[in-house]
Amino acid sequence: MMITNAANFLTGLANPTRFLSVAAKILPWMSAITLVLFAVGLYLSIQAPEDYQQGMTVRIMFIHVPSAWLAMLCYSVMAAAAIGTLVWRHPLADVAAQAAAPLGAAFTFLALLTGSLWGKPMWGTWWVWDARLTSVFVLFLMYLGLIALNRAMDDPTRSARVSAILILVGYVNIPIIKFSVDWWNTLHQPASVMRLDGPTIHPSMLYPLLVMALAFSMLFFTLHIMAMRNEIWRRRVATLRRQAARSVSG
Amino acid sequence: MTHLAYVLLSYGICAATIAIMIAWVLLDQRARLAELAELEARGVKRRSDPGSQAGSADV
Numbered sequence: 001m002m003i004t005n006a007a008n009f010l011t012g013l014a015n016p017t018r019f020l021s022v023a024a025k026i027l028p029w030m031s032a033i034t035l036v037l038f039a040v041g042l043y044l045s046i047q048a049p050e051d052y053q054q055g056m057t058v059r060i061m062f063i064h065v066p067s068a069w070l071a072m073l074c075y076s077v078m079a080a081a082a083i084g085t086l087v088w089r090h091p092l093a094d095v096a097a098q099a100a101a102p103l104g105a106a107f108t109f110l111a112l113l114t115g116s117l118w119g120k121p122m123w124g125t126w127w128v129w130d131a132r133l134t135s136v137f138v139l140f141l142m143y144l145g146l147i148a149l150n151r152a153m154d155d156p157t158r159s160a161r162v163s164a165i166l167i168l169v170g171y172v173n174i175p176i177i178k179f180s181v182d183w184w185n186t187l188h189q190p191a192s193v194m195r196l197d198g199p200t201i202h203p204s205m206l207y208p209l210l211v212m213a214l215a216f217s218m219l220f221f222t223l224h225i226m227a228m229r230n231e232i233w234r235r236r237v238a239t240l241r242r243q244a245a246r247s248v249s250g
Numbered sequence: 251m252t253h254l255a256y257v258l259l260s261y262g263i264c265a266a267t268i269a270i271m272i273a274w275v276l277l278d279q280r281a282r283l284a285e286l287a288e289l290e291a292r293g294v295k296r297r298s299d300p301g302s303q304a305g306s307a308d309v
Contacts, residue, residue: 233282
């Protein structure tokens with residue numbers, strides 16, 4: 001019964017008009033939850049103790065790690081949307097992928113920049129071409145390439161399939177990013193939260209990190225729904241203009 | 251630079267990037283709604299709108 005209801009809800013969302021109506025109802029709530037999570041997350045981040053090795057620079061981790069997670073989550077959302085475009089031709093799948101790309105680029109940029117700002121005082125260098133850093137940089141370039149591809153084509157339905165295939169091919173980079181620290185000898189430290197044997201971080205630093213990760217995730221989902229709504233309107237404007245041009249010429 | 255400077259710079263850049271993302275989405279929203287309002291004022295309506303002749307699956 002619950003699965004049927006969920007399936008009906010998702011099928012209903014396939015209609016862009018229905019999606020716009022649901023988005024208008026949930027966006028104020030999502031924005032409020034995001035604000036509360038950021039307020040709590042920032043408070044916990046300030047209250048967290050300094051690390052015995054990193055000192056106060058450990059606080060950079062509370063924004064660097066969520067940014068890096070979101071960089072990968074955003075690409076995973078785009079990959080799921082790409083499957084929706086290629087397999088089910090879901091009307092909102094391409095809209096979701098296109099709307100997510102600039103947000104993913106921004107989070108990846110943040111991960112690279114805050115990582116660099118942490119690396120200088122801790123490693124003594126802004127940047128090294130190790131496997132983790134390089135694969136995240138490749139992810140950033142992939143986001144820029146997908147944004148450029150979407151902008152280069154006038155008709156979004158034509159670019160949808162090409163874009164979806166490129167997204168799925170590029171998805172190979174996500175496990176490379178995740179496991180690069182295990183597969184190769186990198187300056188970047190191995191995973192300390194998402195491990196089979198549990199997190200190795202002390203709770204006093206783990207909780208601020210998790211709350212900030214939730215805040216970043218809510219921010220992404222809120223902005224993604226807003227950007228999807230904008231993309232639907234953009235396509236409606238294009239359709240209406242074509243319709244108006246046809247009625248004038250006909 | 252001191253460690254505090256690295257922390258403040260990181261949070262500052264993070265806040266600025268998030269502010270730019272929010273501004274981009276809101277400005278885009280305003281521009282799209284203005285375009286739709288302008289088309290509506292000219293009497294251009296979607297085929298699936300009530301009062302139109304045919305339904306449409308247009309996004």
